[in-house]
Amino acid sequence: MTTPLRRGRLLLGGLSATLLLLSACMGGSTDDGKDAAAGYDPNAKVEITWWTGQTTEAQKVAEGLAAEYTKAHPNVTIKAAPGAPTTDDLLTKLSAGFTGGSYPDISYAFGSWAGDLGASGKTQDLTSFVNEPSFGWNEFSPAAREVATAKGKVIGVPALVDNLxxxxxxxxxxxxxxxxxxxxxxxxxxxxxxxxxxxxxxxxxxxxxxxxxxxxxxxxxxxxxxxxxxxxxxxxxxxxxxxxxxxxxxxxxxxxxxxxxxxxxxxxxxxxxxxxxxxxxxxxxxxxxxxxxxxxxxxxxxxxxxxxxxxxxxxSGPDLWVLFDHQDANRAGATRDFAKWLTSAETDAKWNLAVGNLPLRDTEKTSEAFKKYTAEYKGGQKFFDNLQNAKKARPTVAxxxxxxxxxxxxxxxxxxxxxxxxxxxxxxxxxxxxxxxx
Known part of the structure; x- marks a missing residue:
């Protein structure tokens, strides 16, 4: 996975330009109050682009998960090929993509970017979606849920949770x-x-x-x-x-x-x-x-x-899978279904726990995968328990x-x-x- 020690960093030379690009995008908001996935046909043939933000071994894991999902959903193609921006470049590339209309359907993002991304007007409003009982939104820590929320709307789902x-x-x-x-x-x-x-x-x-x-x-x-x-x-x-x-x-x-x-x-x-x-x-x-x-x-x-x-x-410094709106209900719906699958307890064991990160959901604490994780990584249980002390989150404001x-x-x-x-x-x-x- 991306090294969280570098979480929230931007290349200094590109910071001002990036924020200016995001500010410019705010005026062209696509948020018209309509559910981006309204009318979604789960059987429609669709292609979605996934900017994983990962490199080397983690990227291979991501590609394997994309292949697993598309095997079960043959009408969906997921583009998660190498060459997509790494995490340090993501905010700059997203900002430029908003201007040129070439942004992805789902992207990794540092939680500290949530306010700026939410203000861009390009994100989906997932509030109703994540509050459906089958999603299990309350299984994520309060800090993770708060970081995924900008301007009162849920714009993504947790991709990684941690604490100090x-x-x-x-x-x-x-x-x-x-x-x-x-x-x-x-x-x-x-x-x-x-x-x-x-x-x-x-x-x-x-x-x-x-x-x-x-x-x-x-x-x-x-x-x-x-x-x-x-x-x-x-x-x-x-x-x-x-x-x-x-x-x-x-x-x-x-x-x-x-x-x-x-x-x-x-x-x-x-x-x-x-x-x-x-x-x-x-x-x-x-x-x-x-x-x-x-x-x-x-x-x-x-x-x-x-x-x-x-x-x-x-x-806690939760990172996110942010979902974007392309004015296409089938792309939006397919991206939501993929994000729900990706952050499920079963898939998370193949993603976060497999590479040494904490589980996303508290329901994973009784799983065999978590038992293996705590046996393999000394201190893992302490960090998981310490999520209870992550009572506040950094502001998700532009x-x-x-x-x-x-x-x-x-x-x-x-x-x-x-x-x-x-x-x-x-x-x-x-x-x-x-x-x-x-």
Missing amino acids: AVIYNKKLFDQAGLAYPKDDWSWEDFRTTAKKLTIPAKNQYGTAYSVSGSEDTTWHLWPLLWQNGGEILDGTKPAFNSDAGVKSLETLRQIAVDDKSMYLDQTDEKYGPLFNSGRVGMMISGPWSLLDLKTAKLDYDVALLPGTNGDHTTV GYEVLSRNVGDAIAQVLQGKAQPKEALDAAAKKSADAVEE
Whole structure:
């Protein structure tokens, strides 16, 4: 599957142009209030295009699933061939496709794009469809359902679910004579532990953080913000620069600047391998890291995020299969049927669980496939249980990508000792004020 460490990132040079293209599309909305699949004939011959966003082995899995579906539905052809955009390119390609009329029927999308995609006017309204009893919409986590909803309409179905927790190196804890983290620990405990795990002479750090300014930088702050009682937005007004936001960023600043216990990764791509090689004691990451850890053969375990006053709220970064409207009821209906099949418990075992991701539906927790997954991927059960702490979701509003970049830059400045939390967050809020739309 696509590496979620890079979730929500855009190639920086294309960000402004991409959002401008999406803004231009908003004026040409195809949303006329009519159900895109009204009059769908399930026996009609139809071709749908699937942008999987996957590469290499995951793409082969996708092609195999497409072949399996079309074998059972010979009237449907699914184009899921190699050469479709990879995930980092998808938003730019979708935006250009909206302008030229060459966008797909279904596409992988980072959840942080939902607001912009929903505002494009090109998505199907799936609200009634997913609420049909046979779909099992409530089997998805609340955060996943919320991220799939933009402007009050469901525009896609969850493709991947995850959350953030702490993965720790047991060997380094043993060497430092430290007890392993318990699920009731606090951020004060985390800071103290990180300091004790830091050994400058060995280039060993207690923890790590991305300072690339990407969404990987930004969404690591949101759990702290929520635990302290803060919010990202107040309506369409940035609210992350509240006292709660300042306190949250100050917690991270102390670890990075005062204690120098935090490895600062300029790229998003280094801190995972450094943890796997034994140079970082604790890594705040998600279940996507388990596949690499399995290969690294590291003695590790997983604990909940540290808490504030007993609140261990985390953040989930659900990705989506977004369904688009081409003013063709048969294409819309066939795409819905395929998405329902693809995200069923039976098919998900061949897709997410097969490549190390968490199951999409809570009903999968009793399946043989999930038992195999938890046996194969240490920490998988903890990450699955931690979905209960994903009580909030990132806003699905147009302009979130711009807000995220501004907040990410602010965090990076603070953690590198170049700014103080309040001034940095205030500046980010000011720059984001005109970007966010409901």
